[in-house]
Amino acid sequence: xASRPTIRGARAAPAKNESNWQQRTELFSLDLSDEYxxxxxxxxxxxxxxxxxxxxxxxxxxxxxxxxxxxxxYGYFSKQVVxxxxxxxxxxxxxxxxxxxxxxxxxxxxxxxxxxDAKKHDDTRQLWHTPTELFRPYxxxxxxxxxxxxxxxxxxxxxxxxxxxxxAGRGTLMLNILDYIRDVEPWxxxxxxxxxxxxxxxxxxxxxxxxxxxxASRGHADKVEIINKSIFDWDQRxxxxxxxxxMEVFDNFAHDVVRYDLKTEEPLQGVVLIDEQGDFxxxxxxxxxxxxxxxxxxxxxxxxxRYPAPYSSSRTMRWLKGAMPFAPNLSEPEYLPTxxxxxxxxxxKYFPAHRLLTSxxxxxxxxxxxxxxxxxxxxxxxxxxxxTTPLVHQGYFDILFPTDFRIMEAVYGAITGKLTRTMSHExxxxxxxxxxxxxxxxxxxxxxxxxxxxxxxxxV
Ligand SMILES: C[S@@+](CC[C@H](N)C(=O)[O-])C[C@H]1O[C@@H](n2cnc3c(N)ncnc32)[C@H](O)[C@@H]1O
Numbered sequence: 001x002a003s004r005p006t007i008r009g010a011r012a013a014p015a016k017n018e019s020n021w022q023q024r025t026e027l028f029s030l031d032l033s034d035e036y037x038x039x040x041x042x043x044x045x046x047x048x049x050x051x052x053x054x055x056x057x058x059x060x061x062x063x064x065x066x067x068x069x070x071x072x073x074y075g076y077f078s079k080q081v082v083x084x085x086x087x088x089x090x091x092x093x094x095x096x097x098x099x100x101x102x103x104x105x106x107x108x109x110x111x112x113x114x115x116x117d118a119k120k121h122d123d124t125r126q127l128w129h130t131p132t133e134l135f136r137p138y139x140x141x142x143x144x145x146x147x148x149x150x151x152x153x154x155x156x157x158x159x160x161x162x163x164x165x166x167x168a169g170r171g172t173l174m175l176n177i178l179d180y181i182r183d184v185e186p187w188x189x190x191x192x193x194x195x196x197x198x199x200x201x202x203x204x205x206x207x208x209x210x211x212x213x214x215x216a217s218r219g220h221a222d223k224v225e226i227i228n229k230s231i232f233d234w235d236q237r238x239x240x241x242x243x244x245x246x247m248e249v250f251d252n253f254a255h256d257v258v259r260y261d262l263k264t265e266e267p268l269q270g271v272v273l274i275d276e277q278g279d280f281x282x283x284x285x286x287x288x289x290x291x292x293x294x295x296x297x298x299x300x301x302x303x304x305x306r307y308p309a310p311y312s313s314s315r316t317m318r319w320l321k322g323a324m325p326f327a328p329n330l331s332e333p334e335y336l337p338t339x340x341x342x343x344x345x346x347x348x349k350y351f352p353a354h355r356l357l358t359s360x361x362x363x364x365x366x367x368x369x370x371x372x373x374x375x376x377x378x379x380x381x382x383x384x385x386x387x388t389t390p391l392v393h394q395g396y397f398d399i400l401f402p403t404d405f406r407i408m409e410a411v412y413g414a415i416t417g418k419l420t421r422t423m424s425h426e427x428x429x430x431x432x433x434x435x436x437x438x439x440x441x442x443x444x445x446x447x448x449x450x451x452x453x454x455x456x457x458x459x460v
Contacts (some may be wrong), residue, residue, distance in 0.1 A: 140176025142433035167249035171207030
């Protein structure tokens, strides 16, 4: 059984070239400085129309990650990623305890995959599960209660209840929220509109199919619109107050990578070079591109300079480390959530009256080396296989990042001017779920005890 959430040392060559970039090499790797000078710089956008993985090019790390995950032809999300559905919802109240829930889930996972394999065997199927699916419909009902309560308190009767959901997976949250509103507050349901913004064509199609095939959900069709595009291509202003849901989507937003010069503490930005064989090399440029530079400025202003760094704050320690043989002259990498900042720009520009509700992982086990670093993993023969670098064959690996909620909150506030509250997944569920629905006979409650590494942030 595999789960999304549970799931390099080197020395940088001294800068001896005119343009002052530094190739980060494993000790004996090739010198590709000539290629670096001559290969064109491309972006993920430039590569969208390409069916073949690029060669003889260079690009920023965020473009490399974005291309690996989202290229329409070979990207991870354009393949058949499958989100586990447990079939019938679990009846928690009849289960003896949490280990039994775990065992049942394992069994259903195997059955789910056996059924897929019976149609078409696939050793590289990428299968995940999310709390929306495991705790269906209770997870969605908790969110529906939060939405209805806030709608009634501050927007009713002047406004309709408008919900945007970015990245809706199988569409389960949408169904659970709409079912619940219809059953509990039909007069709010009358005034509800639900819009999904989904980048993956396959998942957008499944969301439509889900909506039409479930008997209970048929009535919702005129409430729902499924918009198959990336949030980063959004260009329509939505002036009305709306709720904006983003559950487990930030973790796949591309990041830039920087390393710091250990003498000057200046950041250098990571660039990926792909040679003519399709091999990857990392270089570090002393000047940040405008997006990364802006992120660094906004973060500094928003946090009053209080954020962690991937090197010791003590100059003596840094000097001592630097005096060791083969000591690196650059720090460990730090991954910057530059795409997340651009998402906040979209909210601010196109959804000025939104209220965000987002849940994601504040920490991830098995992450690669570095600060705020991702987990890079693929699933092979039904097992998760984590690797140690994001520079791997594009499209075969999930690359997912943790979210530093304290910094995210500050950056979101600085860009949108809105106030927020962050709490643990457990705290949110205790506040809004009927927790007795997910309690086992032993009193253990997986809705509360699972997803300890997830937090929730809401606009207040
Ligand atoms: C891990 S799944 C989470 C699904 C669902 N929210 C849940 O919790 O079950 C991430 C979802 O976000 C979508 N997604 C990722 N990046 C996106 C983007 N830039 N714009 C819109 N959707 C995106 C993916 O296709 C997928 O549906």
